[in-house]
Amino acid sequence: MDFTLNDEQRLLQESAERYLAKEYPFAVRRRLLATDLGFNRETWKAFADLGWLGIGIPEEFGGIGGSGVETAVLMEAFGAVLVGEPYLATCVLGVGVVRLASSPVQKKVLLPKVATGDLLLAFAFAEPGSRYELSRVATRARKNGSGFVLDGRKAVVFDAAAADTFIVAARTAGGVADSDGITLFLVEADAKGLTRRDYPTVDGRRASEVTLKGVAVDADAIVGAVDSGLPVIEWVIDHAIAAVTAEAVGIMSALNRQTLEYLKTRRQFGRPLANFQVLQHRMVDMFAACELSKSMAYMAAVRAGDRDADSRAKAVSAAKVQIGKAGRFVGQQAVQLHGGMGMTDELPVGHYFKRLTMIDTLFGDVDFHLRRFAGG
Amino acid sequence: MDLTLSPHELAFQSEVRAFIRDNLPADIKRKVEDGLRLVKDDMVRWQKLLGVRGWMAPHWPEKYGGTGWSPVERYLFEEELALGGCPRVAPFGINMVGPVIIEFGSEAHKRRFLPRILSSDDWWCQGYSEPEAGSDLAALKTRAETDGDDYLVNGVKTWTTFAHYADWIFCLVRTGSKAKKQEGISFLLIDMRADGIVIRPIRTFDGGDEINEVSFTDVRVPKDNLIGREGQGWTIAKFLLGYERTGIAGVARSKKQMQRLRTIAAREMCGGRPLIEDPKFRDKVAAVEIELMALEYTNLRIVSAENAGQAPGPESSLLKFRGTEIQQAITELLLEAVGYYALPYAPDALADGWNESPIGPEYAAPLAPHYFNWRKASIYAGTNEIQKNIIAKMILEM
Numbered sequence A: 001m002d003f004t005l006n007d008e009q010r011l012l013q014e015s016a017e018r019y020l021a022k023e024y025p026f027a028v029r030r031r032l033l034a035t036d037l038g039f040n041r042e043t044w045k046a047f048a049d050l051g052w053l054g055i056g057i058p059e060e061f062g063g064i065g066g067s068g069v070e071t072a073v074l075m076e077a078f079g080a081v082l083v084g085e086p087y088l089a090t091c092v093l094g095v096g097v098v099r100l101a102s103s104p105v106q107k108k109v110l111l112p113k114v115a116t117g118d119l120l121l122a123f124a125f126a127e128p129g130s131r132y133e134l135s136r137v138a139t140r141a142r143k144n145g146s147g148f149v150l151d152g153r154k155a156v157v158f159d160a161a162a163a164d165t166f167i168v169a170a171r172t173a174g175g176v177a178d179s180d181g182i183t184l185f186l187v188e189a190d191a192k193g194l195t196r197r198d199y200p201t202v203d204g205r206r207a208s209e210v211t212l213k214g215v216a217v218d219a220d221a222i223v224g225a226v227d228s229g230l231p232v233i234e235w236v237i238d239h240a241i242a243a244v245t246a247e248a249v250g251i252m253s254a255l256n257r258q259t260l261e262y263l264k265t266r267r268q269f270g271r272p273l274a275n276f277q278v279l280q281h282r283m284v285d286m287f288a289a290c291e292l293s294k295s296m297a298y299m300a301a302v303r304a305g306d307r308d309a310d311s312r313a314k315a316v317s318a319a320k321v322q323i324g325k326a327g328r329f330v331g332q333q334a335v336q337l338h339g340g341m342g343m344t345d346e347l348p349v350g351h352y353f354k355r356l357t358m359i360d361t362l363f364g365d366v367d368f369h370l371r372r373f374a375g376g
Numbered sequence B: 001m002d003l004t005l006s007p008h009e010l011a012f013q014s015e016v017r018a019f020i021r022d023n024l025p026a027d028i029k030r031k032v033e034d035g036l037r038l039v040k041d042d043m044v045r046w047q048k049l050l051g052v053r054g055w056m057a058p059h060w061p062e063k064y065g066g067t068g069w070s071p072v073e074r075y076l077f078e079e080e081l082a083l084g085g086c087p088r089v090a091p092f093g094i095n096m097v098g099p100v101i102i103e104f105g106s107e108a109h110k111r112r113f114l115p116r117i118l119s120s121d122d123w124w125c126q127g128y129s130e131p132e133a134g135s136d137l138a139a140l141k142t143r144a145e146t147d148g149d150d151y152l153v154n155g156v157k158t159w160t161t162f163a164h165y166a167d168w169i170f171c172l173v174r175t176g177s178k179a180k181k182q183e184g185i186s187f188l189l190i191d192m193r194a195d196g197i198v199i200r201p202i203r204t205f206d207g208g209d210e211i212n213e214v215s216f217t218d219v220r221v222p223k224d225n226l227i228g229r230e231g232q233g234w235t236i237a238k239f240l241l242g243y244e245r246t247g248i249a250g251v252a253r254s255k256k257q258m259q260r261l262r263t264i265a266a267r268e269m270c271g272g273r274p275l276i277e278d279p280k281f282r283d284k285v286a287a288v289e290i291e292l293m294a295l296e297y298t299n300l301r302i303v304s305a306e307n308a309g310q311a312p313g314p315e316s317s318l319l320k321f322r323g324t325e326i327q328q329a330i331t332e333l334l335l336e337a338v339g340y341y342a343l344p345y346a347p348d349a350l351a352d353g354w355n356e357s358p359i360g361p362e363y364a365a366p367l368a369p370h371y372f373n374w375r376k377a378s379i380y381a382g383t384n385e386i387q388k389n390i391i392a393k394m395i396l397e398m
């Protein structure tokens, strides 16, 4: 048993923290919020140069072949400064699918370009009526010669506006909620019949509703085996959950640090707020929530790699439940303990809180993962 | 003990209900029920209708425009307004400065200000908090110094709700330099059009723009605008704290939100059935509903004590912190109900007249901003921590 980071991981952590502290102050994020895509392509290039975009990509395809732990280390650092770049969409979700299920040819075409920052991906898995159920796929893919024609609607596709290539989950067989019969397809962003409605999200990111109307794809667009997409989706989403739990830990740590600092400096009734015992205990509970979450996030980062899908699911869902509850508590209390200041748009507190809130929603909320953990 | 309404109370209830049905403009009702942003015109339009009916200030003495209703009737009135989808009446004139003027103001003050509050011709805002004086209100620094027949006011007020709508602001200001900080505070009315007042909007992280910083630089205020005596401000502020806070629990508004939650959860699907039939979600809704009942009956118990002639006391602190906790819990459930569609941010969809089709279900857009915005409820009007301090001190004598 070893919970410590190895040398390379520590190096990654230090360099990420150092780089982001310098290049990603809150003012930068605030500027990004006002842009169309919500992120900066030059920053993305810089991430590529730092090797970050290739963490999940095998060395033979231009990456560094890192594990879930490296991803977690980076996501935690991203959380601490609220990085808005589409890392989750491209490097966790997109790369995850390709790495697990794509043919060698597809990998060769896609992955090196992702590593250099020249290709952005988006994963269209959710649908308007699917809530968090990954098997509920109504989008249809009908056979058309050797290829397929796709029709349907995809909901809240993260960073779709910037994506060059979509990975779309569509039904090739079976009923709307069947586990079998789902197939994954690569669809070019400029494919005929694909339209987007782009919007910002409440946490300052970007997403889109994506409509597919008679979108024709060739046989080489199929990712993995026909009708067997669900296990791939589940595997990828579990990795994405591990990644966002690490991001949430970065956010909680930052919130706790800033709140503690505020309590120590803000004075009311002739003394620092930090002197009030009720606030001390609150801060202790926030600290504990964050520590417990950190343990679970790193547990999930490791166990997401479990071969056994059930054991992986249990571990990841447990972490998601912990982070969902802790995130809500820490976020709400950080606002509360800042008083009126906590409600302002000017302070980062509210921005962290919004992202934490949305992380609870991503890939299933507390209730959903409680049920999944319990085996229901 | 009898927990049913008397025939008279029932008749009163239907009278109020009928009035709302016949008078509340449909566009305003829709905005309230859909959780869209109300603007000044919406609130004033509705308040003027209440004013014409003579129902603007039920709790004021009849002599000044009150209705003479019992506390139970006032409670029923509030409940009907909330359940009927009426906008909240802005509290600053009717519930705050009005009662202060009635209790401490001169006849001239009463003649000058009360009718315009009742008719909603004047919009008031509250200038208590300052950057260094929040929970510790008595630390306020804004000064009013004598200059002939006037005061010259200098200082900064902050978090001032609707200052940008306001014609008048009532302020706590420092007029003396007494050793004890509660002394030397006075209650002063200031015309928002006076020279030297600058309003700076403060954007909240939900995207809202209700609050402001209001700064005063050599603002000339006639001494006539002082309410009570110099140095009586703290007494007045305390009077106000204990005044008419039965509405503070927000029980009826929470009931209305629970209805909305049930409607939405009946439309959202989870695992192939309506979310409201999902045992986990249903149990959570039920749990909040029971907490709300406990609050409601506590509120009624306090109202009925008032009916029997007891003055409202520090119990109102319980209603405040518990009420806001429940309101916040409901906003959480509403957010959860829509799953991924809590994510799209469509600020234009929160205002009226947005013609685009909604992103996701049409009820989703306001839910996340509302959840974020409502974190304020445990901060303003005395934070929940301060409310608990009050109970510890005043009721439990700890």
Ligand SMILES: Cc1cc2nc3c(=O)[nH]c(=O)nc-3n(C[C@H](O)[C@H](O)[C@H](O)COP(=O)(O)OP(=O)(O)OC[C@H]3O[C@@H](n4cnc5c(N)ncnc54)[C@H](O)[C@@H]3O)c2cc1C
Pocket (backbone or CB within 6 Å): A266, A268, A269, A273, A276, A278, A279, A336, A337, A338, A339, A340, A341, A343, B125, B126, B127, B128, B129, B131, B133, B134, B135, B136, B158, B159, B160, B161, B162, B211, B376, B379, B380, B381, B382, B383, B384, B385, B386, B389
């Ligand atoms: C949306 C909004 C609207 C508002 N509208 C108005 C308005 O119209 N007019 C107006 O005058 N004011 C208004 N306020 C201000 C509000 O009354 C203050 O924010 C509130 O009193 C808290 O003060 P503060 O913000 O300075 O926080 P602080 O007093 O600095 O408190 C920070 C934290 O410390 C806690 N704390 C402080 N003292 C203690 C203690 N002794 N024991 C335990 N915990 C403690 C608080 O509970 C809080 O969690 C508004 C505030 C908000 C958020």
